[in-house]
Amino acid sequence: MSMIRDLRDAVRPVRPSLRKSGVRMDGSVYDATRDPATPSAVVDCAVYRNGSRVEFTHALTPQEAMRQVRRDGGFVWIGLHEPTEAEFSGIAGEFGLHPLAVEDAVQAHQRPKLERYDDSLFTVFKTIHYVEHEQLDANSQVVESGEVMCFTGKDFFITVRHGGQGSLRGLRHRLQDDPELLAKGPSAVLHAIADHVVDGYVAVADAVQDDIDEVETEVFSPGRKGTPRGTDAGRIYQLKREVLEFKRAVSPLLRPMQLLSERPMRLIDPDIQKYFRDVADHLARVQEQVVGFDELLNSILQANLAQASVAQNEDMRKITSWAAIIAVPTMVCGVYGMNFDYMPELHWKFGYPVVMTAMVGLCLGIHRTLKRNGWL
Numbered sequence: 001m002s003m004i005r006d007l008r009d010a011v012r013p014v015r016p017s018l019r020k021s022g023v024r025m026d027g028s029v030y031d032a033t034r035d036p037a038t039p040s041a042v043v044d045c046a047v048y049r050n051g052s053r054v055e056f057t058h059a060l061t062p063q064e065a066m067r068q069v070r071r072d073g074g075f076v077w078i079g080l081h082e083p084t085e086a087e088f089s090g091i092a093g094e095f096g097l098h099p100l101a102v103e104d105a106v107q108a109h110q111r112p113k114l115e116r117y118d119d120s121l122f123t124v125f126k127t128i129h130y131v132e133h134e135q136l137d138a139n140s141q142v143v144e145s146g147e148v149m150c151f152t153g154k155d156f157f158i159t160v161r162h163g164g165q166g167s168l169r170g171l172r173h174r175l176q177d178d179p180e181l182l183a184k185g186p187s188a189v190l191h192a193i194a195d196h197v198v199d200g201y202v203a204v205a206d207a208v209q210d211d212i213d214e215v216e217t218e219v220f221s222p223g224r225k226g227t228p229r230g231t232d233a234g235r236i237y238q239l240k241r242e243v244l245e246f247k248r249a250v251s252p253l254l255r256p257m258q259l260l261s262e263r264p265m266r267l268i269d270p271d272i273q274k275y276f277r278d279v280a281d282h283l284a285r286v287q288e289q290v291v292g293f294d295e296l297l298n299s300i301l302q303a304n305l306a307q308a309s310v311a312q313n314e315d316m317r318k319i320t321s322w323a324a325i326i327a328v329p330t331m332v333c334g335v336y337g338m339n340f341d342y343m344p345e346l347h348w349k350f351g352y353p354v355v356m357t358a359m360v361g362l363c364l365g366i367h368r369t370l371k372r373n374g375w376l
Contacts, residue, residue, distance in 0.1 A: 041083035043161075044172065049074030051179030062091045066156065075155045075186050079172070082108075082162055095156055098122070105149040108162040112249065114256030121152040121267055123190065123256060125197045126249030129165040130207040138234030142211060142242035143204060145249055148197065150190055152267055157186035159193070171196050187268040194257065194279050201250055201286045205293075208246065211239060212293060212300075219304050232304050240297045247290045250283065257283050321370040328366065329359045 045061065047054040047068050054074065065076040078091065085106050092102045101122040104110050115122040127146040136142070146163025159168055171192060175181060181188050219232055260268065261276035268276075332355060348354075370376045 041080045041087045043079040043081050044169070045076070045078045046172075047074055047076050048182050051181070051183030053176055063094050066094055069155050073155075075157060077157045077172070077186075077189060078159070079168060080158070080160045083160060088160070091158065095120075095151070095153065095158065097151055097158075101149075101151065105151075105160045108147050108149075110147065110149070112253035112256060114259055116265070119153055121150075121190070121265070123150040123152065123194075124148075125150070125193065125253065127163065127165065127197055128200055128204045128246055128249050130204045136211055136214065136235055136239065138238050140235075140238060142208065142239060143246050145245060148193060150193060152186045152190050154267060155186075157189045168193065168196075184269045184272055187272045190260075190268075191272050191275055191279070194260070194276065198279050198283050198286065201246075202282060204246065205286050205289045208239075208243065208293060209289070212296060215239060216296070216300055219300055219307070233301065233308075236297060236301045236304060240294065240301070243290060243293045243297060247287075247294065250287045250290050254280070254283060254287060317375045321367075321375045324370070325363050325366050328362045332359050 042062065045059070045065050047056075047060065047065050049072065054068070060068070062076070062078050065078070068074075069076050080088070080091075083091075083106060088102060088106055091097075092099075096119060098117040098120070101115060101117065101120075104122070104124070110124045112126050113122075113124050125148045127148055129144045129146065131141045131144050133140045133142070144163070144165060146161065146165050148168070149160040149162075151158040151160075161168065175189065175192055181192075215232070215236055219236075257276060257280035261273060261280045264270070264273070336355065367376065
């Protein structure tokens with residue numbers, strides 16, 4: 001079927017280089033935050049019938065939209081941004097959402113998961129946004145996370161977003177341009193959002209890879225070898241913390257994607273379900289990258305600390321070598337500085353030049369020996 005063959009092209013825009021273009025992780029050019037003038041958390045509420053958005057003379061409330069769907073068919077897609085408990089309670093009651101899922105959607109800070117209730121699926125995605133920075137330092141923020149909660153029912157789809165990024169408005173517009181895809185119902189929207197989020201992971205992974213390559217190059221740069229690495233250690237540790245936040249978004253999502261792609265579910269269209277396998281495959285690839293980032297940063301940090309230890313040992317050897325050289329004239333001068341009348345060569349005419357020559361000769365000999373042995 002042509003609609004299915006073009007599924008990925010319909011929901012996935014061409015993604016330019018994240019670092020060079022400045023395009024946000026989700027590929028959207030729309031404002032991710034709620035308009036302060038909007039008194040409601042509802043960003044958009046629309047009824048879709050036969051794959052097309054039904055136009056009305058006025059903006060529908062969620063309750064009105066659901067009544068339209070129950071009377072004439074189709075499904076309703078409601079988008080909310082950081083709703084309060086009071087704002088969401090009416091919608092939850094209208095659509096019969098489970099109280100536990102409602103509590104998670106309002107309070108946020110959930111790990112990625114998939115929960116099945118009687119008449120709906122509750123899915124949590126962590127969105128990741130790459131934070132542009134001119135130069136990575138010990139205080140740089142590399143990634144910023146948000147959340148998208150999805151309620152999937154037979155005739156409704158509800159998204160609840162948390163965070164200042166991860167807008168779904170651009171995705172909604174792209175889906176509306178493909179009526180055949182939207183005709184598949186809420187499960188097509190769920191796949192589009194999953195694919196959209198995982199595409200963001202791929203883009204962020206590419207950008208983080210560039211940061212790691214930059215740090216790795218500087219740590220192992222020949223021109224800086226043997227110098228203290230305190231600043232580098234701070235940068236590496238900060239980057240490792242940011243990768244850990246990325247990992248917390250990616251790894252828990254693997255199991256939900258596998259369930260959506262492998263286990264038959266009555267709320268997921270069979271034609272759409274097979275495409276969750278592709279999303280799961282891309283997610284597994286990103287997860288391998290993130291695990292590799294963590295291991296590589298561990299190695300870089302250990303190498304950096306080892307280089308710092310080597311540099312300190314070299315400094316100590318140099319200090320010890322010069323102390324040994326200075327010990328020779330110190331000893332000779334200390335002996336001849338004693339107040340005794342009867343000392344060898346004390347009144348000899350050539351005593352001074354002989355002693356000075358002997359001290360210089362001994363110091364040069366020690367210096368040459370230490371330098372030949374690599375201490376200087």
